[in-house]
Structure formats: C-alpha cells, structure tokens
Amino acid sequence: MAVRGRPTPQAESLEGDRPRFKDRAIDEFRDAGLNPYLVEHSTYGRPLLTADQAWRLRGRWHEEFGREAPLHVEIGSGNGFFLAEVARRNPDANVLGLEIRYKRTVMCAKKLDLAGVTNGRIARYHAAYLDDLFEPGTLSALYVNHPDPWPKERHEKNRLISRWFLEDVARLLRPGAPFRLKSDFEDNVRRVPKLLEADGDGVPAPPLPFRITGIADDIVTGPAPWPDDIETNYQKKFRLKGEPVYAIELVRTDGPFPA
Numbered sequence: 480m481a482v483r484g485r486p487t488p489q490a491e492s493l494e495g496d497r498p499r500f501k502d503r504a505i506d507e508f509r510d511a512g513l514n515p516y517l518v519e520h521s522t523y524g525r526p527l528l529t530a531d532q533a534w535r536l537r538g539r540w541h542e543e544f545g546r547e548a549p550l551h552v553e554i555g556s557g558n559g560f561f562l563a564e565v566a567r568r569n570p571d572a573n574v575l576g577l578e579i580r581y582k583r584t585v586m587c588a589k590k591l592d593l594a595g596v597t598n599g600r601i602a603r604y605h606a607a608y609l610d611d612l613f614e615p616g617t618l619s620a621l622y623v624n625h626p627d628p629w630p631k632e633r634h635e636k637n638r639l640i641s642r643w644f645l646e647d648v649a650r651l652l653r654p655g656a657p658f659r660l661k662s663d664f665e666d667n668v669r670r671v672p673k674l675l676e677a678d679g680d681g682v683p684a685p686p687l688p689f690r691i692t693g694i695a696d697d698i699v700t701g702p703a704p705w706p707d708d709i710e711t712n713y714q715k716k717f718r719l720k721g722e723p724v725y726a727i728e729l730v731r732t733d734g735p736f737p738a
C-alpha cells in the first residue's frame with residue numbers, strides 16, 4: 480500500500496473499474512501444499528468470503544447479512560478477536576472484517592464461529608481497493624488497528640495511512656460515522672491531522688470532511704478517545720512490552736466531499 484500513490488491493481492477490470500483485487504487459483508501457488516489455509520480459505524464458507532465473493536456484494540451487503548443494518552468495517556482483522564467482539568457488542572450492526580492473508584481469514588472465521596455471532600463476516604480483500612466493495616456514504620463505522628507500520632523511510636510508500644486512504648474513508652463513511660485508528664507506530668496517528676489538509680509531501684490539499692473528536696498519546700496507560708475500547712491482539716503485545724499505543728478518532732462531517 481502506498482502512502483503517496485495507490486498501489487498497482489492486482490486484477491484486470493471485470494465490471495467497469497472493478498474488481499482490482501482477486502483470489503489466486505490454488506494451482507498458481509508453487510508451494511500450495513505448504514499452506515493448508517489456501518484450501519481451507521476457499522472451502523470454509525460463511526462467515527468467510529473470498530475476494531471474488533466479496534466484490535460482487537458491493538451495494539448488496541444487506542443481502543449477505545440477511546437484513547438492513549448499519550455496516551461496520553474493520554481493516555486488517557488479524558486473529559479476529561476484535562472483529563468478533565465488535566460483532567458481539569453490536570448485535571444491531573452488520574460487521575465485516577477485511578484481511579489480506581489466507582491464514583488470518585480462516586482464523587477470523589473461526590473466531591466468529593466460536594463467538595456464536597451471526598452478524599459478522601470476514602472477507603479476503605486488499606484495503607487499497609475499498610471502492611470495489613462499498614458504495615459512497617454506506618459505512619457506519621471504520622476501524623483500523625495496528626496497520627503494518629513500515630517504519631523505514633524507504634518503505635513509507637507501503638503505509639496504509641495516507642492521503643488517498645483518508646480520501647477513501649471520507650467518501651465511504653456516512654456523515655456522523657466514526658473512523659477509529661490505533662497504532663504502535665506514532666507517526667501513523669500524528670500524520671492524520673496533517674493529511675486532512677495536505678498530501679503526503681505536505682503540499683496543501685482540499686480539506687477532508689472530518690472532525691477530530693479525540694487523540695490519545697497512550698491508551699495503554701490512559702483512556703482511548705472512545706468508550707469501551709476493545710483490546711486487539713497487537714495492542715495486548717505492546718501493553719505487555721510496556722510500550723505506548725497511539726489512537727485517534729475522526730467523525731465524518733456533513734460537508735460535501737471535496738472536488
């Protein structure tokens with residue numbers, strides 16, 4: 480994922496400009512036998528959706544969940560603990576996790592099953608192509624917890640927290656909906672207020688329609704900028720190491736999306 484420019488799409492366009500990410504066939508992997516999760520990912524079924532199943536649900540997520548309900552999305556669900564807990568605590572919401580790694584999609588599906596929730600799904604998809612999955616103004620909450628930090632300068636282009644990503648978030652959230660970010664990498668949180676008004680090079684850009692409702696320097700020793708924080712797997716690792724976790728909450732304002 481690129482901090483200044485969006486990464487190159489992986490898939491050829493099938494419908495208009497979508498999808499830009501796709502499942503790879505098992506026989507495309509030379510070492511497929513070494514990763515049992517490749518097969519398990521494709522055969523698991525609900526609550527796990529493959530990339531090809533997921534992008535077809537754009538504008539129709541209510542059909543997948545069997546009801547109209549606010550849609551909450553988590554990016555990079557990891558082992559699925561946070562995802563399952565969001566689903567458990569929000570029975571009136573449809574909750575979808577996005578995860579790029581095969582093994583982790585399976586782990587998330589098992590966590591959702593274990594939690595006994597019916598309002599949670601995990602889909603394998605790339606966070607750089609959220610437009611493939613969602614129509615503008617349709618998300619009621621978006622969570623990103625400990626995105627891969629890519630701390631080295633030369634890897635900065637891989638960071639998710641970027642101007643194009645915040646533009647995506649502004650386009651997809653409903654007015655009044657929150658975007659909550661937690662990170663062990665301080666710059667991921669510190670750069671957000673700047674990116675609301677400038678591009679990744681610091682060149683002024685049209686203001687994005689967000690209000691910063693809270694920012695915290697360390698939610699290990701102090702409160703998160705929202706009530707009832709759910710500790711993620713990575714967050715726990717940093718707490719146990721005695722290292723800080725930074726957090727910020729933005730709320731989508733009514734303002735129109737900048738031209």
Ligand SMILES: C[S@@+](CC[C@H](N)C(=O)[O-])C[C@H]1O[C@@H](n2cnc3c(N)ncnc32)[C@H](O)[C@@H]1O
Binds near residue numbers: 580606714
């Ligand atoms: C550092 S881990 C954090 C996991 C979890 N959120 C937590 O806090 O415990 C980052 C997660 O993001 C996933 N990830 C990385 N790049 C991604 C992308 N482009 N799209 C979706 N998920 C991605 C990784 O596979 C990994 O599970």
